[in-house]
Amino acid sequence: MVDLTVVILTKNEEKNIRKCIESFNGIAKRFVIVDSFSTDGTESICRELDAELQEKGSRLDFYQNQWVDYATQFNWGLSQTKITTAWCMRMDADEELMEDLAAEIDEKLDGLAPPVNGVIVRRRLIFMGRWIRHGGRYPERLLRIFRTGKAVCEQKIMDEHLLLSEGRTVTFRHDLMDNNRKDLEWWTAKHNWYSNREVLDRQLTAGLPADNTLEAGGISTRQAAVKRKVKNGGYYHLPKFWRAHLYFIYRYYLKLGFLDGKEGKIFHFLQAYWYRFLVDAKLYECEKAGTVMEQQVDLKA
Numbered sequence: 001m002v003d004l005t006v007v008i009l010t011k012n013e014e015k016n017i018r019k020c021i022e023s024f025n026g027i028a029k030r031f032v033i034v035d036s037f038s039t040d041g042t043e044s045i046c047r048e049l050d051a052e053l054q055e056k057g058s059r060l061d062f063y064q065n066q067w068v069d070y071a072t073q074f075n076w077g078l079s080q081t082k083i084t085t086a087w088c089m090r091m092d093a094d095e096e097l098m099e100d101l102a103a104e105i106d107e108k109l110d111g112l113a114p115p116v117n118g119v120i121v122r123r124r125l126i127f128m129g130r131w132i133r134h135g136g137r138y139p140e141r142l143l144r145i146f147r148t149g150k151a152v153c154e155q156k157i158m159d160e161h162l163l164l165s166e167g168r169t170v171t172f173r174h175d176l177m178d179n180n181r182k183d184l185e186w187w188t189a190k191h192n193w194y195s196n197r198e199v200l201d202r203q204l205t206a207g208l209p210a211d212n213t214l215e216a217g218g219i220s221t222r223q224a225a226v227k228r229k230v231k232n233g234g235y236y237h238l239p240k241f242w243r244a245h246l247y248f249i250y251r252y253y254l255k256l257g258f259l260d261g262k263e264g265k266i267f268h269f270l271q272a273y274w275y276r277f278l279v280d281a282k283l284y285e286c287e288k289a290g291t292v293m294e295q296q297v298d299l300k301a
Helices: 017-022 042-054 070-080 099-111 184-205 222-233 242-254 257-289
Strands: 002-010 028-035 059-064 087-092 095-097 116-127 130-132 140-147 151-153 162-164 168-178
Touching: 002 017, 002 070, 002 099, 017 042, 017 095, 028 042, 028 070, 042 059, 070 151, 095 099, 099 168, 116 162, 116 257, 130 257, 140 151, 140 162, 140 168, 140 222, 184 257, 242 257
Parallel strands: 002 028, 002 087, 028 059, 116 168
Antiparallel strands: 087 140, 095 168, 116 130, 116 140, 151 162
8 A cells, every 4th residue: 555645626526536536446545535515425425435445444534625716725635634644646536547557656656765756647538438539638747646745736726737846756657537427518517617717817817927836937747837838828819719719720630639539529629619719708708898707616517
């Protein structure tokens, strides 16, 4: 068993949380659930999982905290849940480790010595049951494992990443999988919520100095830093609405998103065109009215 605590944020994740926890195959010493007052069976499933894990020498601790934003909630979990293991890992409830990644973490993690303080993993996205391999979506490299006390989540409203305070990273070979079991109605509601967050984030941070972020040289992944630079320094300097057209063409045609079949067509259109167009429409609405997007509460869907 690895000296590892896995921190997971939840809100109505009864369809996902069990498969997320079970995908670790008993390698993690502790799981910390930070729940924003779920109204489904999430808490009861977590209690069941804790009993099952304790039989194997692990445990799951369930906490609840009022939602402000992802970064605040995750950093609260790091600071307020008495984590004593050598390593921490960030996981979303709809993610799961693939079997070979669980084995790689079990084999390698405890053997890493300073100055290695972070581990980058690869994430593959499953949408409507299909692996989205094209359109620039795979592999997505993310800093997800870090030596306890050596990383925090950057304080952004949207598109936040873990940042190391010092040291360097290594990259593991195998994948974790984003495989949400909720339906398309939930997906579109979530991205409508995301669009509000992105508009507010853009309004509050555009042109401002950014401390403790990727823009300020925070240690994360090169891929994340490049994407942030292209988004802020390139995409957002293109004309509203037209940039959504161009981004979809880039993803679906130039980056071969059409090879992902019907599911890929749905995903790339909704995520690369509809969502980006919706963000622009809300930015335009706010500019026309001279308003700022309201602070977002947790997702109600």
